[in-house]
Amino acid sequence: xxxxxxxxxxxxxxxxxxxxxxxxxxxxxxxxxxxxxxxxxxxxxxxxxxxxxxxxxxxxxxxxxxxxxxxxxxxxxxxxxxxxxxxxxxxxxxxxxxxxxxxxxxxxxxxxxxxxxxxxxxxxxxxxxxxxxxxxxxxxxxxxxxxxxxxxxxxxxxxxxxxxxxxxxxxxxxxxxxxxxxxxxxxxxxxxxxxxxxxxxxxxxxxxxxxxxxxxxxxxxxxxxxxxxxxxxxxxxxxxxxxxxxxxxxxxxxxxxxxxxxxxxxxxxxxxxxxxxxxxxxxxxxxxxxxxxxxxxxxxxxxxxxxxxxxxxxxxxxxxxxxxxxxxxxxxxxxxxxxxxxxxxxxxxxxxxxxxxxxxxxxxxxxxxxxxxxxxxxxxxxxxxxxxxxxxxxxxxxxxxxxxxxxxxxxxxxxxxxxxxxxxxxxxxxxxxxxxxxxxxxxxxxxxxxxxxxxxxxxxxxxxxxxxxxxxxxxxxxxxxxxxxxxxxxxxxxxxxxxxxxxxxxxxxxxxxxxxxxxxxxxxxxxxxxxxxxxxxxxxxxxxxxxxxxxxxxxxxxxxxxxxxxxxxxxxxxxxxxxxxxxxxxxxxxxxxxxxxxxxxxxxxxxxxxxxxxxxxxxxxxxxxxxxxxxxxxxxxxxxxxxxxxxxxxxxxxxxxxxxxxxxxxxxxxxxxxxxxxxxx
Ligand code: SF4
Ligand code: SF4
Numbered sequence: 001x002x003x004x005x006x007x008x009x010x011x012x013x014x015x016x017x018x019x020x021x022x023x024x025x026x027x028x029x030x031x032x033x034x035x036x037x038x039x040x041x042x043x044x045x046x047x048x049x050x051x052x053x054x055x056x057x058x059x060x061x062x063x064x065x066x067x068x069x070x071x072x073x074x075x076x077x078x079x080x081x082x083x084x085x086x087x088x089x090x091x092x093x094x095x096x097x098x099x100x101x102x103x104x105x106x107x108x109x110x111x112x113x114x115x116x117x118x119x120x121x122x123x124x125x126x127x128x129x130x131x132x133x134x135x136x137x138x139x140x141x142x143x144x145x146x147x148x149x150x151x152x153x154x155x156x157x158x159x160x161x162x163x164x165x166x167x168x169x170x171x172x173x174x175x176x177x178x179x180x181x182x183x184x185x186x187x188x189x190x191x192x193x194x195x196x197x198x199x200x201x202x203x204x205x206x207x208x209x210x211x212x213x214x215x216x217x218x219x220x221x222x223x224x225x226x227x228x229x230x231x232x233x234x235x236x237x238x239x240x241x242x243x244x245x246x247x248x249x250x251x252x253x254x255x256x257x258x259x260x261x262x263x264x265x266x267x268x269x270x271x272x273x274x275x276x277x278x279x280x281x282x283x284x285x286x287x288x289x290x291x292x293x294x295x296x297x298x299x300x301x302x303x304x305x306x307x308x309x310x311x312x313x314x315x316x317x318x319x320x321x322x323x324x325x326x327x328x329x330x331x332x333x334x335x336x337x338x339x340x341x342x343x344x345x346x347x348x349x350x351x352x353x354x355x356x357x358x359x360x361x362x363x364x365x366x367x368x369x370x371x372x373x374x375x376x377x378x379x380x381x382x383x384x385x386x387x388x389x390x391x392x393x394x395x396x397x398x399x400x401x402x403x404x405x406x407x408x409x410x411x412x413x414x415x416x417x418x419x420x421x422x423x424x425x426x427x428x429x430x431x432x433x434x435x436x437x438x439x440x441x442x443x444x445x446x447x448x449x450x451x452x453x454x455x456x457x458x459x460x461x462x463x464x465x466x467x468x469x470x471x472x473x474x475x476x477x478x479x480x481x482x483x484x485x486x487x488x489x490x491x492x493x494x495x496x497x498x499x500x501x502x503x504x505x506x507x508x509x510x511x512x513x514x515x516x517x518x519x520x521x522x523x524x525x526x527x528x529x530x531x532x533x534x535x536x537x538x539x540x541x542x543x544x545x546x547x548x549x550x551x552x553x554x555x556x557x558x559x560x561x562x563x564x565x566x567x568x569x570x571x572x573x574x575x576x577x578x579x580x581x582x583x584x585x586x587x588x589x590x591x592x593x594x595x596x597x598x599x600x601x602x603x604x605x606x607x608x609x610x611x612x613x614x615x616x617x618x619x620x621x622x623x624x625x626x627x628x629x630x631x632x633x634x635x636x637x638x639x640x641x642x643x644x645x646x647x648x649x650x651x652x653x654x655x656x657x658x659x660x661x662x663x664x665x666x667x668x669x670x671x672x673x674x675x676x677x678x679x680x681x
Contacts, residue, residue: 006173007170007171008143008173009032011143011174011176012107012144013036013038014042014144014182015144016039016075016077016105016147016151018148019103019151020184021075021184022074022075022102022184022185022187023065023075024036024039024076024079025053025055025066027055027056027057027061027080027087028500030081030111030115030117032108032109032170033502034170036079036511039051040053042182046181047182048184049184051182052512053511054512055496058469058471059080059084059085060087062079063078066104067091067100067104068192070100070102071198072101072102072187072191072192073102074185075103075151076102076104076105077104079106079107079109080107080108081111082108082111082119082121082122083118083440087471089130092160094200094205096131096208096212097205097208098200098204099158099197100159101193103151103154104154105151105154105160105162105163107162107165108126108164109166110164110167110308111166112307112340118437118439121308122309123164124285124311131212132285133153133159133286134163134164135162135163135232135282136164136282136284137232138249138282139169139174139253140172142232142282144176146163146282149228150163153222153229156222157218166250166307166308166342167342168342219286220286220290223283223291224288224289224291229283233288234278234282235277235278235279235291235295236277236278237276237278241276241298243300243355243359243360244296245259245278246278246295246302246304246305247278247279247281247304247306248284248305249306250343252282254343254345254348255305255352256278257348258345259278259352261345261349262365265372266365269368273356277295277299279292284312284315285311289315292315296320296325301330301359302329303329303337303352304329304330304331305331305348305351306337307342309332310332313333317329317333330355336351336354336355337351338351349369350369350373352365353368389428390425390428391594392423392425394567394596394597395567395572395595395622395624395625396422396567397493397538397564397565397566397625398425398426398491399594399627400540400541400562400564400625401423401462401544402426402433403541403544403593403627403631404536404538404562405433405460405552407541407548408552409458409548409552413456414457414459414460415435416433416436416460417436417437417446417447417460418462419437419443419444419464419467421466421491421496421497421498423464423491428594429594430590430593434462441463441470441474444472445479447487447488448478451485458487459487460486460487460488460489461475461486461487463489463490464492464493464497465492465495465504465506466496466506468492469519473524473528476525476528476530477528480530484556485555486557487548487554487558487560488559488560489551489559489562492506492521492561492562493564493565493566494563494566495569505518506518506519506520529557530557531554531556532550532551532554532556533561534551534560535563536563536645537563537564537643537644539642540630540641543646544562572624573623573625573626573640574624575623576624576626577619578614578616578636579636579637581606582606582608582635583604583614583634584634585600585604585610585612586633589631593627595628598615598616598618599616599617600616601614601615601616625642629641
């Protein structure tokens, strides 16, 4: 054993490996991604032995891979972020009825804030809808213990179990005692046992629903009384309290810290904190009603702190109603707790002070807290702040793609349907090329709705290569089937860039390190029946505009593949330089493409700019993509321009030539298979 500092997600990975997990499958998404990457890294170094780990094409595929492994008796772990569970939900709803064999744990990371998500949905709520039990850690250490217990619970009840951390738990770091290596648990020799129960016919679903309901009652009992699980519901109190505080997840830690602060500040001010009872709920669903009932005994008032939805508050209200308890319950629903976003120690100190003021009535804790928080606040900084709007990286190939599409459209009215990925940042000015963004893969299908309802506008969909494989292909099939007049711009940067450069089916590299025949986007488009497919290197403006025009002018579903690697996957080229002799200070380079490597100095002077100021390039940021060289109308930017992609074009007039150049980009560190010999069976 040795002691190591681990991020929460790394600790979850170790916990699953210690539990003998056989199969790990997920789809990347912040704040969950590091778990799968940790398993892959430990496997590659020989530390995690016998485990299979993969990035699946999307969350639904990942859960179905994990489900079948579990049917065979293997322990399986599925990972995603909260919105990923929406994609996997079709499988999950049925799987819970069908049941599992080997322990199957769903690691679903929630994102209060949200910091990097399109919604703030609460997986505890989703779990209740799906009737799947949940464990909700308040610290990485607790999460480590919960992950191992989740496999036990899953096997005890033949049910999938969700472990639901939030961002701060996923990304906080602490020390863990770890073995030198882990070994996957042997999969039972009998393997998959054929049985009608695995086939979800309506009759089976009716039976399964009954099984689900019965086991939820038993799990709620286990949560309350079985030490293996009741350990996750902590309770403490001081003498004869009349009020209670309930917290779940990371809010448990914020509330406890806030109470410590309040007690300290009260003592210093000669005040006395009223006695209270505290309940931390780590097993929110099915709600441990008996634990909560014991907590509520003798209390007349309770406040609930939790992030995202009012799940615990509603359960406590229900309990009070069912058992006729003289308990007033407050929280999000009553405005006594923040209704969304992340909590913090400071916010909960304020809310607790108000709660104590209301329930005790004779002391002013709120004034005390406000005074203490004001005195401990750091002096506000009143100097200039760096301007750091979310923006595409300098040298990002998406910049040229967006710019070229808009150039190609000219004054043609258009709607730009964006999607989930780095390229959502194309909505920022000056590119201003994302009008809608709904969910993974929706750009291609919403464009079709626009093409029907607003045929006077050209509907253009943007989709990344990873999203194309995850959720875009069925949308293309729909466009071809229904003959929708849209152009799909595939922004192929050969990686899943936004979540940390994970491989995908188009890269030809798996997480286990094997080389596979890459799926080729143009082959998929062609197979789906797209008749016009054009290609361009997005750093080459002339080629990109021409290719975009050809695709846009095509009557029917068309596609343009903009292909250039993410800057994280390549070495930067030589930075460009702006000639002070030539720059006129017109700012076209700034107002047209918005590259963060280009700034403007109002003090700079030159023969053509006079005192108007001049643009400059920050060589430490510039990737040398050369896009700005092609944008400057005065030739003031000196640097190399990217070679055209040079791919064959295709239109309906020349069917058969539309395969284009099929060889994917060869990337530093991630070389796709090039020959048949390179491809593993
Ligand atoms: S570099 Fe070119 S585009 Fe930029 S401000 Fe100077 S002249 Fe204008
Ligand atoms: S070459 Fe121009 S557009 Fe490309 S990264 Fe450098 S400054 Fe930005």
